[in-house]
Amino acid sequence: MKNKALTFTGIGVAVSVLLGAAAVAVPTLCGVPSVPNLAVGIVHLTVVGLLLCVFGVEIVSVFKIDDSTYHTMLIAGGTVVFYFFSADTALFFESANAPLSPLLFGYVSECAYLFVALACCGYVMYLYGLKMRAKWCYAIFIPAVLLFAGYAAALPFGYGYPFGFALILLFSLAFCTIVFKAEKTHKIAFTTYITALMFCLVSGAQAVNALCFSGATSLLPGVTFAYLTASLSLYLLVYLTFTIRSDSKAVKSAEYRSRAEMFESRALSGQIKPHFLFNALEAVRALYHEDLAAGDAGVKHLSDFLRDSVRAFDSELVPVEEELDAVFSYTEFENLKRDKKVDVLFNIEYTDYSVPPLSVQPFVENAIKYSGVEATGGCVVVSSLRDGDFAVLEISDNGKGFDPATVSPSSHGIRNASDRLLLTLGAKTEVLSRPDAGCRVKILIPLPPKGDLT
């Protein structure tokens, strides 16, 4: 069935209205006298009170939650007024020996119904960005005003209910048209069904009100109360679902965000830590005393590296070429400070992917600091290749190695980098090393099936 929401709305309204009308009309026609029932009235008003609380929550949520809209607040407020001025309240006042004019109830409940119906229509239009301007005015407001005038005129004479039913029909048609239009171009969301259901309930209750207040039938306790309870349950169900869903989502996203922030701030503090900077500046000063050109080169490489590090904190991923540039600047700077240079080879074959910023540099830093290759004439190789569905990033050296069992992954930088690689790319980092057998860090990055990760 193509127009699911439309069918749901149409059938829902029809069932609701007919049920309500039958519930009051049939007993009257069959001669069952109405029984004044104070208790039902009291319970009815209590539930209206609960609905008022729901309205309060809606008001608060409009101000506190960013993406909630005032439409739902209007629907909630409208339904409070509507259900207050319904048949069972009238029954309460009658039973409490303070009967209020059925005309008053008739007019107010009709107005409240129109308000709620319009709010439901407006909400669905808002959800799907539908704007029906001039046509909407003529097709809805003009007949509505005429019918309401007829209702107001006919109510004192007991013939308000045909106009009341006509208004219900008019608004049902309007709502269904809106849903139909929405369904043609959009996928209908869960909230639309909820709104349609609310519209059905209110229409059904209004059918009862129209019959009762125009005197066509006598008040039958509990019918509007049934609609009211159903409405309240609907609201509570929606809140419950919304809370559970957003809670778990909120927890997950808060967790992710705090972990990501923690990693990023650790990465930042790891690289821009004061002692790194002071050491680096001292090295540059020494270079200048040696040779102006060397000093200039030092400043250039250091500032390139720092600039890459800082720029990194705006992005979660950078193209691997940028990361390799940062690694290059870092290695050039390190070598300027050393008498015996560390030979770093860039075995770059494949670069069509992205990595978290400063996720490769800490491994290279470790290799330079601890491998001792400058003494043995070895080298550090940074490789970037493709192996089937994976990009393989390797940092290996043929230096003195270490025993992984005894030495834990030393610095924050390493742990931070592997965590971020896992968190953002699902990439696993393997560190293989044996004493005197060098060290090999292998990062396997899963590549998406089509296209590149940039």
Place this chain on the structure above:
Amino acid sequence: MKIVVIDDEMHALQSFLGESIGYDVEYKFFKDDEAAILDYVKENTVGAVFTDIGMPSVSGLDLAEKIIGVCPDVALVFITGMAVTEDDLSERVRSHTVGFLYKPFKSARLAELLNILQKRTPVLTVKMFDVFDCFVDGELIDFPSAKSKELFALLLAYNGKTLTMTDAIDHLWENSDVEKAKISYRNAVFRLRKTLDEHGIHCVGYERAKLTLDKKGIVCDYWTFLRSGKGDYNGEFCKSYDWSVAYLPELDRVKKKREKRR
């Protein structure tokens, strides 16, 4: 071309002056005096504005918007120490921005920007007779990696033909085992690319296991000699490289032909 340079710190302006001799440009320096700058831009046709971003009285970005308002054809370059990128700019400013000059800057980068502003492509002059050297607009290119320099020489010697990884390895790393040689090749390509990018030279095409060359805009004494016999060939070609000996017979032949004609 008139260029306006704006920076609130004097030493930055002074270093700019020191670096930029030899270009056909007229500079006007300003501190962050917004009124004076806008007056000058109104009175004169300014080709480009180099401005700092973080200044005490006005942000370079806001100033740029105002300058565009007065002079819609102006080109912008942001000199800054901060990690500012294109994304931080408004649409309007971005469309006028030619590039960023990060402090501390090298003269090569400034030269590159001036070339872009004056719509000139840098001329790469290559000398292969005697020792191999390259010059960008007359300035010698320093290749920090010797092997990357040698690789570039080989590519130029190929005279526009594609240089495959296998050929490069045979010439430059003939004594290494294949796997090690491949790593050395890729390392040399990486470093060559860094050096050439720094000098604004984009004639090399970096493809998988091969390098291509766009000869446009390159003046090479070897190519000229092969084509027309004119040049300073005296028996030496890329002296420091072993593979260059293979090219000598052809060069000698051309030289004999030229001498015969005289």
